[in-house]
Amino acid sequence: MKHLIRSAALLLAASSAVARVDNAALSDDADGRDWPAWGRSFSEQRYSPLDQINTGNVARLGLAWSLELDEVWNVSSQPLAIDGVIYTAVGYSRVYAIDAKSGAVLWQYDPKVDARKMRMAWGSRGLAFWNGKVIAGVQDGRLFALDAKTGEKLWEVLTTRPGDNRYITGAPRVWGGKDGRGRVIIGHGGADFGHVRGYVTTYDADTGEQLWRWYTVPGNPADGFENEAMEMAAKTWSGEWWKYGGGGTVWNAITYDPEYDRVYLGTGNGSPWNAQLRNPGGGDSLFLCSIVALDAETGEYAWHYQTTPNETWDFNSAMDMVTATLVLGGRPRKVLLHAPKNGFFYVLDREDGALISAEKIGKVTWAERIDLATGRPVEVPGARYEDGPALVWPGSGGTHNWHPMAFSPDTGLVYIPAREMPGVYDGEGRKAGQWTMTPDDVLGLKGFFDDIPKNAGSTSLLAWNPVTQTQAWRKPTPGATAGGVIVTRGGLVFQGLADGRFVATDARTGAEVWSHPMGVGTQAPPLTYEVDGVQYVAVLAGWGGAPSLLGSLSAQHGWVGRQYPRRLLAFALDGKARLPDSPPPVDKVEPIDDPAFVVDAAKAASGQRIYARQCTICHGTAVIAGGYAPDLRASPVPLSAEAFNAIVRDGALMSRGMPPFAEFSDADLDALRHYIRQRARHEPSVWDQLGQLWDFIKLMVRMELAKRGG
Structure with missing residues (x-):
């Protein structure tokens, strides 16, 4: 009351x-x-x-x-x-x-x-x-x-x-x-x-x-x-x-x-x-x-x-x-x-x-x-x-x-x-x-x-001189996504980071002069304002959107799943409020499996294309989640055709943000399940990694030869 x-x-x-x-x-x-x-x-x-x-x-x-x-x-x-x-x-x-x-x-x-x-x-x-x-x-x-x-x-x-x-x-x-x-x-x-x-x-x-x-x-x-x-x-x-x-x-x-x-x-x-x-x-x-x-x-x-x-x-x-x-x-x-x-x-x-x-x-x-x-x-x-x-x-x-x-x-x-x-x-x-x-x-x-x-x-926070078109300083920031910034007459640049910290940087030197945990990463830009003579700096914290779709690149920070907070935080001089508790970041997602499930390679290939078109944005590239949506490799839902169909096609979890895909046929849903199981069992071999490295080298050589006119 x-x-x-x-x-x-x-x-x-x-x-x-x-x-x-x-x-x-x-x-x-x-x-x-x-x-x-x-x-x-x-x-x-x-x-x-x-x-x-x-x-x-x-x-x-x-x-x-x-x-x-x-x-x-x-x-x-x-x-x-x-x-x-x-x-x-x-x-x-x-x-x-x-x-x-x-x-x-x-x-x-x-x-x-x-x-x-x-x-x-x-x-x-x-x-x-x-x-x-x-x-x-x-x-x-x-x-x-x-x-x-x-x-x-x-x-x-x-x-x-x-x-x-x-x-x-x-x-x-x-x-x-x-x-x-x-x-x-x-x-x-x-x-x-x-x-x-x-x-x-x-x-x-x-x-x-x-x-x-x-x-x-x-x-x-x-x-x-x-x-x-x-x-x-x-x-x-x-x-x-x-x-x-x-x-x-x-x-x-x-x-x-x-x-x-x-x-x-x-x-x-x-x-x-x-x-x-x-x-x-x-x-x-x-x-x-x-x-x-x-x-x-x-x-x-x-x-x-x-x-x-x-x-x-x-x-x-x-x-x-x-x-x-x-x-x-x-x-x-x-x-x-x-x-x-x-x-x-x-x-x-x-x-x-x-x-x-x-x-x-x-x-x-x-x-x-x-x-x-x-x-x-x-x-x-x-x-x-x-x-x-x-x-x-x-x-x-x-x-x-x-x-x-x-x-x-x-x-x-x-x-x-x-x-x-x-x-x-x-x-x-x-x-x-x-x-x-x-x-x-x-x-x-x-x-x-x-x-x-x-x-x-x-990523980095870059200070750039637009008159001379030269770098003044550059400070590395964690991961491949960082939040937007503001700058104040107090000589501070404020930015929320992917590792779950809200940071103040000296605008002239690039030195980090303050940080505070947010309980979750963010890409949201902050703001500052004044009420009754007190200056506040505020930021929204929560991990979602584009940073969650880039597979292991997104997942490295550990904010995987719905359990992490979405919150607005406000800071002031001598503020004494306590940050609410939140779960620690996930060190590693452990896929689950049903050994009796036999993956059909043709179905998995079809499911791969469907997944890339409709599912990647939320559940991540190669079924490696990096944000709010759950990692499907570790979810029991795809192990049950009935539960999977009820959620993906019929919309059983609309209240939790999962839209229904009524256009998916039984064959589409089955193909998706086979692809998810295939990815849950995937272990990159040394040869896979060497092959990707060789492809990378070939592309680099090709670019250099083209640049030289060769």
């Missing part, structure tokens, strides 16, 4: 005034009390002017409060903090309003996603706030607005078409138009899972009325073009690309620039990835893997810069874009800072999109450099796998992925969660005119089914 009375009192206090977040608030980089947007302000710098917590006293930082979020399965999201209330969208966009001082839940809203239609386990990465309204997208394509005081739904629209392959995981962005009305813009994902043509849509933030829509790639020329930009883009495509969608989805990065009244879109990869299929005659495939500037009022095209022309590696530019003013060549220039997947760091002029500089921030073998005269990459022969497989750095995970970077005007440095991991690309048997692409095989590459070893990739 006391808890209910206290929550009611907190809700009454929170609802006493409507929080005003508008253009003025989102343009104010000097007031750090709130964290009102994905990147804190329009600039997306993820910099806070708060300095109560600093390098001199960070050792006193302790846990102030924690909140367990047992109702959701994925918390890889950016919370907001406005007027003493934290808002976060987690899982399938379940929204929580939380007292930022105590951690008490004020209200929550569940958009009621139909789990039977959800096949991707990414979850929501964030939400937006505009003048008393919380706005979030849903994986099923909806966009909704809630009353920030009560959680009551104010409006809802479907941004996609019923039954199509698009879905929303990214955070909307908001701004005020010239007529005083708020705008909210949202894109979508889906190009990796079906035939999708990307677009963004802008709505009235008060009513949900659609204002304009802009497609990122051209459609069928026979249908006409929506605008001159699409007509221009069509000249850079060939064949019948529109039959395959084309891709170019804006699934994450959008930046609003109030100085030019523009929105910048970070566009995604091609669909299919393999450019030989979607664009057999060559050309740049605009506007894939680009930054596109649009007039914020009308959606009219202003300029673009393409980071990877005619991309064929999943090198999308959907990573965050930061606006800043830098002194270059002795004069201040308004610039856009961008580190896409392809391994280069770009500085662009915001006025016209002109390339100022671009340099490698990690190992890059697909291109030698960026030609500053043309703005185009100088590609390495053979990297496009036209004549056989190619080992390429970086791989499809990118040197920098969606986990956001931060820029400090104090140090002049950009702090990037960086990754080193190659990719093997093989278009064998998938040439234009020889292969018919189906919605079930949308990458256009030869399938990859092997486990990914834990030493296949590494």
Whole structure:
């Protein structure tokens, strides 16, 4: 009863005034009390002017409060903090309003996603706030607005078409138009899972009325073009690309620039990835893997810069874009800072999109450099796998992925969660005119089914000088996935890590100056805010999403299974709260078996293909789980055909996040069971490992010979 009375009192206090977040608030980089947007302000710098917590006293930082979020399965999201209330969208966009001082839940809203239609386990990465309204997208394509005081739904629209392959995981962005009305813009994902043509849509933030829509790639020329930009883009495509969608989805990065009244879109990869299929005659495939500037009022095209022309590696530019003013060549220039997947760091002029500089921030073998005269990459022969497989750095995970970077005007440095991991690309048997692409095989590459070893990739926190385009320092971080970052005037970079620690790093030196256990790993970006004169730093902790699908690479941290917490943690100076108990990480998953089960090799081969298409995202490559979903090698369920069918096809565990696959036949289910049993019994031999090493060496030699023209 006391808890209910206290929550009611907190809700009454929170609802006493409507929080005003508008253009003025989102343009104010000097007031750090709130964290009102994905990147804190329009600039997306993820910099806070708060300095109560600093390098001199960070050792006193302790846990102030924690909140367990047992109702959701994925918390890889950016919370907001406005007027003493934290808002976060987690899982399938379940929204929580939380007292930022105590951690008490004020209200929550569940958009009621139909789990039977959800096949991707990414979850929501964030939400937006505009003048008393919380706005979030849903994986099923909806966009909704809630009353920030009560959680009551104010409006809802479907941004996609019923039954199509698009879905929303990214955070909307908001701004005020010239007529005083708020705008909210949202894109979508889906190009990796079906035939999708990307677009963004802008709505009235008060009513949900659609204002304009802009497609990122051209459609069928026979249908006409929506605008001159699409007509221009069509000249850079060939064949019948529109039959395959084309891709170019804006699934994450959008930046609003109030100085030019523009929105910048970070566009995604091609669909299919393999450019030989979607664009057999060559050309740049605009506007894939680009930054596109649009007039914020009308959606009219202003300029673009393409980071990877005619991309064929999943090198999308959907990573965050930061606006800043830098002194270059002795004069201040308004610039856009961008580190896409392809391994280069770009500085662009915001006025016209002109390339100022671009340099490698990690190992890059697909291109030698960026030609500053043309703005185009100088590609390495053979990297496009036209004549056989190619080992390429970086791989499809990118040197920098969606986990956001931060820029400090104090140090002049950009702090990037960086990754080193190659990719093997093989278009064998998938040439234009020889292969018919189906919605079930949308990458256009030869399938990859092997486990990914834990030493296949590494991460670091990179401090990069965008003026000199040089590294200031680099600090290794554990595993192959690390969380997004923020930086403060207190001289600290905060980041959650895969090993279960929340860490503060000295922004000038790269020295780790503080850490605290979270009880589980995370990839979520943190935030900092102030309530009643006290600065807090908060982060969502929980292991799920893309990091869980990479086999042993993901499993190395031991966060395998549903037993690990999903929680929000808040820290303050001299905080004395106790971290709730959580299970220790799993040292090794022990497969179980039924010796009477005889594996049929043909059935297992069929099951391998079904598993790769439908099961890998949650249960991991090669049936080696690395996150929230259980490891099927150690589950008794696949040993029983009846239990397996009830769960996989009939949806017996929908309440625990397992969607049903009603389309699976008895033969499909049987094939999956044989493949799971085969993998449960798999023990890599010395010869297997030597064979993989030899394949690796051959690819390296081939790349070097191609580079030399041999």
